[in-house]
Amino acid sequence: SQQGEEDPQALSIQEGENATMNCSYKTSINNLQWYRQNSGRGLVHLILIRSNEREKHSGRLRVTLDTSKKSSSLLITASRAADTASYFCATGIVSGYSTLTFGKGTMLLVSP
């Protein structure tokens, strides 16, 4: 079953603009991760934020986590055509073996 729900389902922007994707989840988590998937490279890990963190940065990526609202957002600044892909949030729960529960994803299209 899907844990997370990404919003929006699809996003179309111009190069240079910022892209924001949101993720909501249902149960208590240990960590939340964002992955990117395109046809050329499969699923690639982007960034991880632990449940005791509120914000994290990596290059052009900024992720926030609000555990009280069970939600996260991913901001990609200064988007490039190469950022065109599907983006998934994935949650890891407190117990278990770090298996991930993925959302349905946001499809991002960045036009030149």
Next chain:
Amino acid sequence: DTGVSQDPRHKITKRGQNVTFRCDPISEHNRLYWYRQTLGQGPEFLTYFQNEAQLEKSRLLSDRFSAERPKGSFSTLEIQRTEQGDSAMYLCASRPQGGGLEQYFGPGTRLTVT
């Protein structure tokens, strides 16, 4: 290339046939995961191995599915008596012991059941 590899990349089979997929994780990654992804959805967890032990199975893994990791290195996923609903992308991921929580995914095996 030292990433996760999967074989075959594509498989077309007729309903009722058995199929087997192989995953080679990154060397020295002792943790291995199988996921299934259907069109328009995110990956769904199927099963988890730590070394050769299968420690967790999703209820998605029906009796027709079996996975092995006999020597703690490569893993196989077999589907018996395939059904059209089994058509999906089957993804393998690995991560090292003591490393971070992020998983490294292979390119996947796309199964089409006709």
